[in-house]
Amino acid sequence: MMGQEIYLERETFFHGLDPRTKMFALVIFFVIILYFENPFWVAPMSFLVLAHGIASRSLANLRPVRYVLLVLAVSSIILWNLFANGKTPLFWIIERESLSYSVGRTLILLSLVVEGIVFLSTTRYEELTLGLIRLGLPYRVGFAVSTAFRMIPMIVASTYAVAQAQRSRGLDLDTGNIVQRVRKYLPLLVPVFLSMIRSTNTFVMALESRGFGARKNRTFYLQIGFKIKDFICLACLAVLFTAATYFKLTGHGMIAGLQRF
Amino acid sequence: MTLALSIRNLTYQYRGQKKPALDRVSLDVARGDSLVIMGPTEAGKSTLAATMNGLVPHFFKGRIDGAVNVLGRNTRESTVAELSERVGMVFQDFEAQLFSTNLELEVAFGPENLGLPREEIVRRVDENLRLVGLAGFKRRSPASLSGGQKQKLAIASILALTPELLVMDEPTTDLDPESKKEIFRITNGLCLREEMTLITVEQETEEVLSAKNVLLLKDGRVAGYGSASEILRRIDLLKAVGVMPPAVPAYFHRMGCESLPLTIEEGLKEFAARRWLISEEAYRRAAEKDERRVSKYGETIVACENLEYTYPGGVKALSGINVAVRRKEIVAIIGQNGGGKTTLAKHLNGLLLPSKGRVFVRGVPTTEQTLFELGRTVGYVFQNPDHQIFSETVFDEVAFGLKLRNMNDQEIKAHVEQALAAVGLTGFEHEDPFSLTKSGRKRVAVASVLALRPDVLILDEPTTGLDYTEQRSMMEMIRNLNEQGCTIIFITHHMWIVAEYAHRVLVLKEGQVLMEGTPREIFARQELAEAALSPPRVTTFSRALGKTMLSIEELALCTLTGGTSP
Numbered sequence: 001m002m003g004q005e006i007y008l009e010r011e012t013f014f015h016g017l018d019p020r021t022k023m024f025a026l027v028i029f030f031v032i033i034l035y036f037e038n039p040f041w042v043a044p045m046s047f048l049v050l051a052h053g054i055a056s057r058s059l060a061n062l063r064p065v066r067y068v069l070l071v072l073a074v075s076s077i078i079l080w081n082l083f084a085n086g087k088t089p090l091f092w093i094i095e096r097e098s099l100s101y102s103v104g105r106t107l108i109l110l111s112l113v114v115e116g117i118v119f120l121s122t123t124r125y126e127e128l129t130l131g132l133i134r135l136g137l138p139y140r141v142g143f144a145v146s147t148a149f150r151m152i153p154m155i156v157a158s159t160y161a162v163a164q165a166q167r168s169r170g171l172d173l174d175t176g177n178i179v180q181r182v183r184k185y186l187p188l189l190v191p192v193f194l195s196m197i198r199s200t201n202t203f204v205m206a207l208e209s210r211g212f213g214a215r216k217n218r219t220f221y222l223q224i225g226f227k228i229k230d231f232i233c234l235a236c237l238a239v240l241f242t243a244a245t246y247f248k249l250t251g252h253g254m255i256a257g258l259q260r261f
Numbered sequence: 262m263t264l265a266l267s268i269r270n271l272t273y274q275y276r277g278q279k280k281p282a283l284d285r286v287s288l289d290v291a292r293g294d295s296l297v298i299m300g301p302t303e304a305g306k307s308t309l310a311a312t313m314n315g316l317v318p319h320f321f322k323g324r325i326d327g328a329v330n331v332l333g334r335n336t337r338e339s340t341v342a343e344l345s346e347r348v349g350m351v352f353q354d355f356e357a358q359l360f361s362t363n364l365e366l367e368v369a370f371g372p373e374n375l376g377l378p379r380e381e382i383v384r385r386v387d388e389n390l391r392l393v394g395l396a397g398f399k400r401r402s403p404a405s406l407s408g409g410q411k412q413k414l415a416i417a418s419i420l421a422l423t424p425e426l427l428v429m430d431e432p433t434t435d436l437d438p439e440s441k442k443e444i445f446r447i448t449n450g451l452c453l454r455e456e457m458t459l460i461t462v463e464q465e466t467e468e469v470l471s472a473k474n475v476l477l478l479k480d481g482r483v484a485g486y487g488s489a490s491e492i493l494r495r496i497d498l499l500k501a502v503g504v505m506p507p508a509v510p511a512y513f514h515r516m517g518c519e520s521l522p523l524t525i526e527e528g529l530k531e532f533a534a535r536r537w538l539i540s541e542e543a544y545r546r547a548a549e550k551d552e553r554r555v556s557k558y559g560e561t562i563v564a565c566e567n568l569e570y571t572y573p574g575g576v577k578a579l580s581g582i583n584v585a586v587r588r589k590e591i592v593a594i595i596g597q598n599g600g601g602k603t604t605l606a607k608h609l610n611g612l613l614l615p616s617k618g619r620v621f622v623r624g625v626p627t628t629e630q631t632l633f634e635l636g637r638t639v640g641y642v643f644q645n646p647d648h649q650i651f652s653e654t655v656f657d658e659v660a661f662g663l664k665l666r667n668m669n670d671q672e673i674k675a676h677v678e679q680a681l682a683a684v685g686l687t688g689f690e691h692e693d694p695f696s697l698t699k700s701g702r703k704r705v706a707v708a709s710v711l712a713l714r715p716d717v718l719i720l721d722e723p724t725t726g727l728d729y730t731e732q733r734s735m736m737e738m739i740r741n742l743n744e745q746g747c748t749i750i751f752i753t754h755h756m757w758i759v760a761e762y763a764h765r766v767l768v769l770k771e772g773q774v775l776m777e778g779t780p781r782e783i784f785a786r787q788e789l790a791e792a793a794l795s796p797p798r799v800t801t802f803s804r805a806l807g808k809t810m811l812s813i814e815e816l817a818l819c820t821l822t823g824g825t826s827p
Contacts, residue, residue: 005402005404007402009402124362158648168610168612169665169709170713187651194647199356199357205316205358206350206358211371214342214374214375215376219372219378219382220373221379223379
């Protein structure tokens with residue numbers, strides 16, 4: 001059940017917050033990021049996300065996915081132009097408004113991904129489970145949710161191993177158009193899938209053997225609780241949320257003259 | 262005598278299988294005893310272990326007959342989780358059984374499930390991490406541990422549930438020799454200190470000498486059950502079951518003795534009492550064979566020059582590696598878990614490219630060849646065949662690489678046939694590879710690389726997870742390939758395989774070459790222990806007699822009995 005972990009063991013202000021505060025922050029950040037379409041209005045949130053990443057020293061986790069993010073950003077800046085029109089032509093099918101819209105969408109996309117990674121870099125799966133339980137979810141559900149996150153790095157690790165095995169047999173995964181490439185990845189799916197099933201099987205056996213669900217009432221080794229810094233964070237989030245909602249409702253942050261399809 | 266475990270006439274058949282995995286097994290184990298279960302693959306060892314904590318019949322699907330009573334409880338009437346309070350289970354796959362973000366949470370997981378108060382959990386976490394020697398690593402992530410440490414952590418996390426019966430299913434199969442010994446030191450200590458019953462499934466006989474009882478399983482049936490000292494002396498029975506006999510009694514058995522010593526000390530006494538000698542003449546002939554072999558090698562085919570590799574995260578895995586492999590050699594790479602063996606091997610076919618220095622294949626740096634081109638010279642067989650197999654038939658699986666190279670159907674057929682013949686799978690063309698045993702799947706993986714007819718074959722742990730008979734036949738196959746001209750580089754934890762099959766050994770430690778030489782040279786050196794390694798038992802025994810011998814056969818040929826018997 002082990003792959004490269006996303007969580008980073010650091011001692012920062014943000015690591016020490018209660019998991020519930022971290023979850024509220026994540027949700028509120030996501031909502032506000034999605035409020036606006038004008039990049040100048042999205043940008044402040046993107047800066048906050050970046051600041052959050054720097055202050056919690058979790059941007060190291062962006063390194064392995066930096067090329068994916070780059071490809072995502074470039075293609076997003078181009079593709080969103082196809083879904084929007086404007087009044088001020090720049091060149092070809094691109095107008096000032098549609099370009100502005102594309103940049104806004106791209107910023108939103110990147111901010112969401114980065115904030116998600118920062119969240120997982122600062123929150124242990126166990127904290128997530130415990131936070132969800134304290135919010136009223138049953139233990140099994142909380143555990144299932146955090147297990148889903150646990151699976152991500154594991155899938156990545158096993159895909160990597162399988163890809164290496166097939167490449168060394170001469171499978172060329174690096175050339176060809178999109179359709180060809182997708183077809184080439186098919187031989188990878190079977191082994192990845194099967195090895196996932198196999199290790200999930202052992203994982204479940206290990207869980208049972210460690211008394212998972214043996215008693216109705218479970219105790220927790222981790223201790224969480226709201227401290228002063230949690231209340232400060234929650235207050236800041238409330239102010240941020242109120243302000244952003246006010247601007248949203250009064251019609252700010254849109255792009256004039258933009259037509260979406 | 263109170264029983265920890267009582268099994269009566271147990272038959273178990275997995276759903277969809279034609280034969281029962283366990284066939285009328287009966288077994289009693291007293292409290293405080295230690296039992297080792299041995300047998301070939303598919304003998305039903307893991308199934309038997311799984312009956313002890315209720316995974317059979319509650320987790321696996323199948324038909325069960327007979328009764329299993331564990332600590333006075335019928336396993337049919339209790340769930341696995343309920344049984345977990347008294348029966349602990351450690352699995353072979355240490356990756357899959359760890360799932361927490363640091364060591365203390367890993368150990369705390371079990372006690373948390375039992376609803377213990379936090380102070381008690383804290384106490385158990387500290388106590389058990391200390392017991393397995395991981396006290397200083399509380400805040401570390403399990404992923405950052407070595408293989409041996411991971412398995413120790415798995416044991417600690419089970420011990421935190423204070424089980425009365427501890428079942429371990431091949432806990433050391435994937436570990437280096439030194440980690441293996443440490444695990445057995447821990448578990449042997451447990452047996453002595455507490456009223457704990459210990460049941461271990463194990464492949465390797467040498468580690469079992471200290472157990473009280475041994476159970477031999479074959480085809481789901483009990484093939485032998487008795488005290489370890491009795492069973493381990495029955496060399497013919499062990500061979501018939503497919504278990505490697507311990508070296509010392511096997512040697513005396515080979516010499517035709519009736520009463521067999523078990524340990525090295527007993528063996529030395531017996532050797533002296535019989536006034537046997539080692540023939541200098543015969544030994545010199547054996548050693549000369551090593552030298553003659555060297556003269557037959559061809560030109561250098563793979564070479565590393567000041568190779569250094571740093572993983573993207575910044576961890577330095579290899580440094581200052583200078584190695585040259587010549588045509589027709591068999592080179593073994595050994596060293597502890599995490600010592601850089603696989604990282605080095607992956608450089609030799611271009612799967613990894615050096616951070617510094619260069620790797621040459623046929624004189625051309627790997628950075629200047631594509632993986633596709635390199636694949637023609639160097640074939641790489643991964644440790645886990647299941648990372649590679651995806652086709653519906655064995656034929657398609659082996660033909661996959663050939664099709665990628667645009668060969669015509671006739672050529673493909675010829676190549677596949679030859680490769681399957683080399684691995685002993687002729688006639689299996691239309692089988693589903695997933696229906697084969699692990700050894701069968703490993704052979705398919707080897708064949709699929711072999712079909713490309715590489716000059717150099719790299720095998721990452723070709724014998725791990727196989728039983729003794731399968732290990733022998735895998736290595737005989739590899740030796741055959743070598744005799745046909747293929748250069749072989751393999752990674753292994755099995756020292757007897759290094760001793761008997763390798764021409765040259767590279768010992769890696771912390772990413773550097775600690776030693777290099779013939780098996781005879783390497784196993785004679787004290788520094789071996791620094792790399793968490795120890796020679797095979799027969800070599801240790803022969804060194805106590807003054808010479809470094811690599812196999813029971815060699816030792817037997819060099820023994821001068823002088824026709825005397827005491």
